[in-house]
Amino acid sequence: MTAAANEFRVMTSGAFTAAYKALIPQLEKLTGKTVVTVTTSIGTGDTSIPNRLKRGEVADIVIVADGVLQQFIADGLVLAEGATTIARSMMGFAVRAGAPDPAVRSADDLRRALLAAKAIGYSASESGKYFTTEMVQRLGIADEVLPKSRLIGGGERVGTVIARGELDFGFQQISELLPVQGIAHITPLPPELQKVSNFTAGVGANSPDPASARAAIALLASAAAKKAITDSGLEPVVNPQS
Numbered sequence: 001m002t003a004a005a006n007e008f009r010v011m012t013s014g015a016f017t018a019a020y021k022a023l024i025p026q027l028e029k030l031t032g033k034t035v036v037t038v039t040t041s042i043g044t045g046d047t048s049i050p051n052r053l054k055r056g057e058v059a060d061i062v063i064v065a066d067g068v069l070q071q072f073i074a075d076g077l078v079l080a081e082g083a084t085t086i087a088r089s090m091m092g093f094a095v096r097a098g099a100p101d102p103a104v105r106s107a108d109d110l111r112r113a114l115l116a117a118k119a120i121g122y123s124a125s126e127s128g129k130y131f132t133t134e135m136v137q138r139l140g141i142a143d144e145v146l147p148k149s150r151l152i153g154g155g156e157r158v159g160t161v162i163a164r165g166e167l168d169f170g171f172q173q174i175s176e177l178l179p180v181q182g183i184a185h186i187t188p189l190p191p192e193l194q195k196v197s198n199f200t201a202g203v204g205a206n207s208p209d210p211a212s213a214r215a216a217i218a219l220l221a222s223a224a225a226k227k228a229i230t231d232s233g234l235e236p237v238v239n240p241q242s
Contacts, residue, residue, distance in 0.1 A: 008033040008212065009204075011049045012063040013042040013125060014157060015089045015173040016199050018232035020063065023225055030219055031212045041155035042068065042125045048155075053077040059204035060213040063220075065126040066198040076205055082214040083202040086221045087234040091127045091195050092174040094183040096162050101185045102169070107192050111139045113169065120145065121161050121170035124153040130195045131171050138193065159183045173197070175233035198237070 008031045012020050017040040024035045038057065042049050042064055049064060053072065062069065062078050066085060072078040095102060102113040114120065114136070122128035128151060136142040150167065152158045158170040163182025170183075177186045188194060201220055203213040219225060221238065229236040 005208075006033050007036045008209075008216070009036045009038050009058050009060050010063070011038045011052065011059045011061075011204075012040055013049065013065065013068075013199070014040055014123075014155075014176045015065070015125070015197070016063045016087060016175070016232075016234070018175060018179050019087065019225070019229045019234060020220075022228035022231070023220065026219060026224065027216055030215055031209075033209075033212070039155070043155050044124045044151075044153045045155075048124075053204070056206065058206055058208065060207040060209060061201050061216055062204055063199060063201045066200040067126070069200045069202050073202065078202040079205055079207075079210065081203070082210075082217055083200055084217050084221045085198045085200045085237050086217070086225070087199045087229050087236055089173045089175055089197045089199060089234050090188050091130065091171060091197075092177055092186055092188045093169060093171050094159055094162060094177050094180075094186045095169055096165060096167075097182050097184040099168065099184065102187075104187060104190065106190050107139060110190060110193065111141055114139070114145050115141060117169040118148065119167045119169070120149040121152045121158045121167040122149060123158050123172045123176070124151060125173070126197050127172050127195075128152075135189075135193055135195075173233075178233045199234070 122131040158172040159177045159180030162170045201217045226236045
């Protein structure tokens, strides 16, 4: 898919979406173009970021978990030059609004809450991979918990499914849970189980204006973006040269 000359096209995973949207006016002022949000889902389907890039869709910048971005670079979908870590994210969980606080403060608390839960949701991104392949194994409850756990894909947020009453417990990046109405007790994972993810922005390999893309990434890594990133529930990683 080609881009119009006056468009600046962005693909971002859900974790950075709230911060990115708050920064669109600054990005448009910097680039002199209309910012087009191509997608806000790393996902797994045809409209996911990986599949869009593989199809050759234009992206000026791509913002995803660092490990994913490094794979995009290795696959020739994103340029190595200019790739910059811009934020850190913690994993958390939530329950439906009106449900009691599960009072999870330790690994033992979380083990009890997961065993008691009837339906658990996790995302198609890095947080979901961690939940299914590492966290429940460390807790020693994979056999009991995974059969009642559900992958939430297609660009939908775990919190949205919790709010509909289809799940009574769900995991995702905190920045993806915070904007969702109808959920409560959004809580970081206990420190001994917490996984901090770095989110990195890179220039799309087929960007028609890589200079503007690099300038946009510099803005996202600067002090000018700090408030928007912090307000979204992420920790900014400010480049002192920006």
